[in-house]
Amino acid sequence: xxxxxxLLAVAALSAVLTGCGNDSxxxxxxxxxxxxxxxxxxxxxxxxxxxxxxxxxxxAGEAAALMSFxxxxxxxxxxxxxxxxxxxxxxxxxxxxxxGEEWGKIDVEKAAALRPDLIxxxxxxxxxxxxxxxxxxxxxxxxxxxxxPVVGVSQGKxxxxxxxxxxxxxxxxxxxxxxxxxxxxxxRFEDAVAAFKAAVAEKPGLTVGAVSPSDDKLYFANPEYAPxxxxxxxxxxxxxxxxxxxxxFPYWENLSWENADKYQPxxxxxxxxxxxxxxxxxxGKKQPTWFKIKAAKAGAVVSWPAYWLHTYGDFAxxxxxxxxxxxxxxxxxxN
Amino acid sequence: MSATSRYATRTSARGSRRASALGPGLxxxxxxxAVVAFLSVTMGSRSIGLSEVLHALGSLNNxxxxxxTVTLELRVPRTLLGIVVGAALGVAGAILQGVTRxxxxxxxxxGINAGAAAFVVFAITVxxxxxxxxxxxxxxxxxxxxxxxxxxxxxxxxxxxTPIKLALAGAAVTAGLTSVTTGIVMTNVDALNExxxxxxxxxxxxxxPILTGVAPFLLVGLVASLGFxxxxxxxxxxxxxxxxxxxxxxxxxxxxxxxxxxxAGAATAACGPIVFIGLxxxxxxxxxxxxxxxxxxxxSMLLAPIILLLADVLGRVAGAPDELQVGVVLGVxxxxxxxxxxxxxxxxxx
Numbered sequence: 001x002x003x004x005x006x007l008l009a010v011a012a013l014s015a016v017l018t019g020c021g022n023d024s025x026x027x028x029x030x031x032x033x034x035x036x037x038x039x040x041x042x043x044x045x046x047x048x049x050x051x052x053x054x055x056x057x058x059x060a061g062e063a064a065a066l067m068s069f070x071x072x073x074x075x076x077x078x079x080x081x082x083x084x085x086x087x088x089x090x091x092x093x094x095x096x097x098x099x100g101e102e103w104g105k106i107d108v109e110k111a112a113a114l115r116p117d118l119i120x121x122x123x124x125x126x127x128x129x130x131x132x133x134x135x136x137x138x139x140x141x142x143x144x145x146x147x148x149p150v151v152g153v154s155q156g157k158x159x160x161x162x163x164x165x166x167x168x169x170x171x172x173x174x175x176x177x178x179x180x181x182x183x184x185x186x187x188r189f190e191d192a193v194a195a196f197k198a199a200v201a202e203k204p205g206l207t208v209g210a211v212s213p214s215d216d217k218l219y220f221a222n223p224e225y226a227p228x229x230x231x232x233x234x235x236x237x238x239x240x241x242x243x244x245x246x247x248x249f250p251y252w253e254n255l256s257w258e259n260a261d262k263y264q265p266x267x268x269x270x271x272x273x274x275x276x277x278x279x280x281x282x283x284g285k286k287q288p289t290w291f292k293i294k295a296a297k298a299g300a301v302v303s304w305p306a307y308w309l310h311t312y313g314d315f316a317x318x319x320x321x322x323x324x325x326x327x328x329x330x331x332x333x334x335n
Numbered sequence: 336m337s338a339t340s341r342y343a344t345r346t347s348a349r350g351s352r353r354a355s356a357l358g359p360g361l362x363x364x365x366x367x368x369a370v371v372a373f374l375s376v377t378m379g380s381r382s383i384g385l386s387e388v389l390h391a392l393g394s395l396n397n398x399x400x401x402x403x404t405v406t407l408e409l410r411v412p413r414t415l416l417g418i419v420v421g422a423a424l425g426v427a428g429a430i431l432q433g434v435t436r437x438x439x440x441x442x443x444x445x446g447i448n449a450g451a452a453a454f455v456v457f458a459i460t461v462x463x464x465x466x467x468x469x470x471x472x473x474x475x476x477x478x479x480x481x482x483x484x485x486x487x488x489x490x491x492x493x494x495x496x497t498p499i500k501l502a503l504a505g506a507a508v509t510a511g512l513t514s515v516t517t518g519i520v521m522t523n524v525d526a527l528n529e530x531x532x533x534x535x536x537x538x539x540x541x542x543x544p545i546l547t548g549v550a551p552f553l554l555v556g557l558v559a560s561l562g563f564x565x566x567x568x569x570x571x572x573x574x575x576x577x578x579x580x581x582x583x584x585x586x587x588x589x590x591x592x593x594x595x596x597x598x599a600g601a602a603t604a605a606c607g608p609i610v611f612i613g614l615x616x617x618x619x620x621x622x623x624x625x626x627x628x629x630x631x632x633x634x635s636m637l638l639a640p641i642i643l644l645l646a647d648v649l650g651r652v653a654g655a656p657d658e659l660q661v662g663v664v665l666g667v668x669x670x671x672x673x674x675x676x677x678x679x680x681x682x683x684x685x
Contacts, residue, residue, distance in 0.1 A: 102523070138521070215467050216532055216540040217657065244656060254657040257540065258381035258405045262656055286466075288408035288542065292401040 039172050042123025042130075042154030042165075049149060052174060053118035057099065057111055057144070059131040061087040061310040062120045062152060062166065068185075068311050069170035069177055072096065075114050077132055077144075079103040086272070086308050104137035108144050119150040120169070122162070126225045126250050158234070159227050159309045166310060185313035192319040193235060199323045200236040205331040208232075209240040209265035210304050212252070212274070213283050213290070218260045219252040221269075221306070226251065228309050228318075229269075237326070240265055260289040264334035267325060268295040269304030298333045300325075357630050360623070364637040368418070371644045375414040378648050380655040381405055412543045417647055417661075418640040419546075419553040420538075420606050423598040425639025426560045428613030429620060429631050433567035434591045435498040441613035442478075442599035445505045448608035449512035450481020451600070455533055456516050459526045470533055471545055471604045475552075478600035484508050486592050495585050496592075497574070536609035536662025538647050549601040556598040557636060563591055564629030571626060611665045612639050615673050622676070642669070 035051035058066055060078035064087035067073070077100035082088045097114055100106040121131035129135065130150050133142045144150075153165030167177050200206070210221035210229055222245040223229035229239050240263050242253035255262055270279060280301045283290040291297040302325035305318040377388045383402045391397070391406040424442065431440040442448060454477025458464040464473070488504040489496040520527045566587045569577040577584050599613070616639040617631060624630035643661065646668065650659035 105522075214532075216537060216660075246657070256380040256651070256654070256656060256658040258379050258409055258651075258658075259656040261401050287540075288404050289401060292404060 037172060039151050039169055041151045042125070042156070043128070047149045047151045049117065052172075053116075053148070054173075055114065055116045056118045056120055056173070057114065057116040057148070058120035059122065059152075060085050061308050062122060062131065063096075064088055064091060064314075065163070065166035065310040066120065066170055066173075066175075067091060068182065068313070069167065069175040070179070071170050071173050071175050073120070075099045075111055075116065077101075077106045077111075080273075086305070087310060087314070100132075100141070104132075104134075104141060106132055106138075106141040106144050108140055108147070111144055112147055116148045118173075119144055119148050120152055121150060122152045123154045125154055125156060155225075155227055155307070157227060158231050159315050160231065160312075162227060162310055163312050163315070182312075185311065185316065189312040189316040189319070192316040192323070196232075196237075196319050196323045196326070197235050199326045203326060203329065203331045206267065206326065206329055207238045207240055207265045207331075207334055208267040208269055209263045209295075210269035210271070210306070211293075212271035212306070213287065216257075218255045218257060218287075219271075220255055220263060221252060221271075221304075222250055224250070226307065228305055228307075228315070231315075232322070239269075257287055257289050260287070261292040261294075264294050266295055266300065266331050266334040267329040268293060268301045270301050271306045272303040273306055273308070275303040294333050294335075298330070300329055300333055357624055357634075361633055361637065364634070364641070368637055368641050368644075371641050371648075372414050372418060375417065375644045375648050376406065376410045379405070379410060379651045380658050382655075408542060412546045413538050413541065413647075414644065415550075416541055416546045416605060417538050417644045419550055419557070420602040420609070421612060421640030421643030422557055422636045423553045423602040424609060424613040424643075425616040425620075425635035426557060426632055427595045427599040427602070428639075429617035429628070429635040430560060430563060430567065430591050430595050431613075432617050433563075433571060433628055433631075434588055434595075435501050436571065437498055437502055438618070439614065440502075442595070442603060443608065443610065443613070444502070444509065445595070445599075446481035446485045446508040446512065447478040447596075447599045447603055449509040449516070450477040450479075450484075451475070451603045451608065452530065452534060453477055453512045453516045454480070456519050456526055456530055459529050460519055460523055465529065467533070467540055468544060471548060474533075474604035474607075475549075475600050478603050479596045481508055481512060482592065482596040482600070486589070496588055533607045535660040536607040536665075537660035538606055539658055539660065541605060545605050549605045552597050552601040556594050556601070559594050560598065560632055560636070563587075563594070564627070564632055566591070567628035567632075568626075571628070607662065609643070609662050609665065611669045611673075612643055615669065616642065618673075619676065 035049060037052040038046055038048040040046050056066070056071065056073040057075035057077070058073040060076060060082070063073045063076045073096060075097040076082065076088070076093065078085045078088060079102065081101045082093060082098055097110065099111050119130075121133065123130055124134060127134045130145070130152050133145055133150070151169065153162050153169065155162065171177050210223070210226070212219040212221070220242045221229060222242055223233055223239050224241070224245075233239050242263065245251075245253045280296055280299060284296065295301065302322065305314070309315050309318065376392070377383070377385060383406060387402045388406050391403040395407070397403050397407050428441045431442070431445060432438060451474035454473040455470045458470060458473040464470070485501065485504045485508050486496055488508065489500040492500070520530055566582060569580050569582045570584065570587065572580075574584050602609070616635050619638055620631045620634035624634050643665070646664040647661040649668070650661055650664040653659060
């Protein structure tokens with residue numbers, strides 16, 4: 001049963017490929033730098049190809065990173081609408097096929113019709129999988145990995161590593177990474193870091209905690225698997241490390257709502273993927289213990305760019321917002 | 336001849352002895368339920384000292400501390416919800432097993448869970464609603480709709496809703512609704528994630544508004560259910576005998592189904608499809624009281640919340656600082672326990 005499943009998939013796939021083999025071959029120009037090409041994936045494996053890939057399908061933030069270096073993918077899949085995805089909402093996506101706008105859902109048939117020669121998605125060390133192919137996605141979506149080699153930079157210890165990694169990938173794909181805009185963003189990032197460090201240094205007692213609330217429990221982020229939180233720690237901010245992360249899904253410590261006040265940071269970072277201006281008040285109404293988190297009660301809540309940053313530019317913008325929040329925060333709110 | 340009469344005397348003697356023991360038994364179960372409810376308020380994923388719990392309960396006034404909020408706004412509604420929902424599921428199962436004369440009958444096989452899930456998914460995908468508070472009403476409507484559908488399909492034909500037709504109609508409606516739900520959920524991960532939380536069956540995250548929303552329905556249903564004992568005893572003898580005894584079989588059945596729809600519908604709506612309770616508790620009650628539904632119903636009404644609350648307390652204490660959903664605990668611990676009961680005790684026939 002298990003053995004024939006992949007075979008069947010390959011058979012189905014080759015039928016699709018032959019079906020659309022004769023359209024638009026004319027647009028395939030041989031790349032200037034023809035290869036052979038290789039790149040070390042976030043998993044540590046070296047991915048090789050006879051010629052440099054040109055037909056790339058990429059996950060949202062990864063696509064945005066490549067586009068910042070002038071590499072335009074032919075297809076994108078994202079975790080939400082491309083109009084609201086923080087990485088994509090300000091980009092011109094004309095001419096790019098949208099293959100999915102929901103987490104876990106990729107239209108692999110449409111993807112196959114694009115005849116990609118490279119799939120780009122972050123490597124998630126905690127899940128040992130690339131973006132879009134993790135445990136829990138539609139089984140059909142995982143078949144995108146059979147269309148072409150998959151590479152990605154690791155969602156490891158730092159957004160800086162992630163941004164540099166995509167610069168390297170773009171370079172290997174033939175991009176020029178010396179665009180003045182890129183240098184300007186890096187400069188902006190360095191200034192943002194300096195300002196952030198200065199603000200943090202003025203509040204030595206300030207602690208923060210990152211959370212994502214849900215109907216049945218409160219998820220408390222584990223910085224070890226959130227590169228942007230590790231960066232904030234390395235910039236001097238005291239981001240609380242939970243003491244009992246979920247062993248199966250170590251991104252969080254799961255707190256029952258009875259234990260919502262287990263950690264008492266002075267400033268609350270609220271999962272930016274669902275944060276709105278009314279989130280704090282809404283959760284206060286919904287969950288009797290939400291305002292038992294003293295920072296929430298005090299209104300010291302700020303959006304946390306959770307798991308989406310890929311570039312110096314975006315990180316600089318988000319850091320500036322956090323700097324403002326740190327400056328406004330009262331280090332005596334929590335414990 | 337003498338053998339039969341001796342047998343008859345013996346059973347009736349046993350019957351009356353039972354009755355004299357069963358009354359005090361009910362009182363004892365009430366005491367056990369009170370103790371379990373006390374445990375449910377005093378124990379949980381957060382450790383709160385007994386004196387603090389008692390202080391909060393005694394003043395019934397939230398002094399603003401987290402412990403007091405947790406006790407009064409989380410644990411008390413949760414415990415009360417566990418009691419009424421557990422009682423409703425137990426009684427609904429007992430009535431369904433009696434009406435359909437099917438030992439496997441519970442809310443699940445009558446399409447209630449499937450109907451509720453289908454409406455919750457409809458609310459998520461088509462109408463775009465989010466949150467337990469909204470799902471309750473869709474689940475309630477779906478559960479009642481599914482049960483009505485099952486009953487009306489089974490009622491087609493001259494002989495009315497016979498047990499066999501009810502079982503088949505229930506299975507068919509469940510299969511139909513489940514495939515629609517699965518179809519939608521498979522293509523919509525967002526709906527799957529929302530549904531997953533609802534579908535496990537949990538008492539977490541349900542606060543006073545949900546309790547006050549469903550409690551009136553459940554209380555009315557529970558009171559009404561107490562009047563069904565004699566009618567179910569008649570039905571248990573078979574339809575023809577029941578008719579011969581002067582019972583209006585169709586009317587009894589319809590009334591019983593209406594009560595089940597309210598009880599199981601509201602319970603499932605509030606907490607998601609909690610498995611096991613509705614199936615197993617009536618068997619335990621029958622094991623204790625014998626085949627008399629005038630006892631089975633009140634026994635189910637007390638045994639079910641005891642088991643539900645115990646499982647919930649266990650899930651909360653064992654999972655701290657997280658919690659295990661009561662549906663999971665019931666499945667994991669309840670199934671082997673029930674197997675043991677089936678294996679070592681002689682269960683009464685339905």
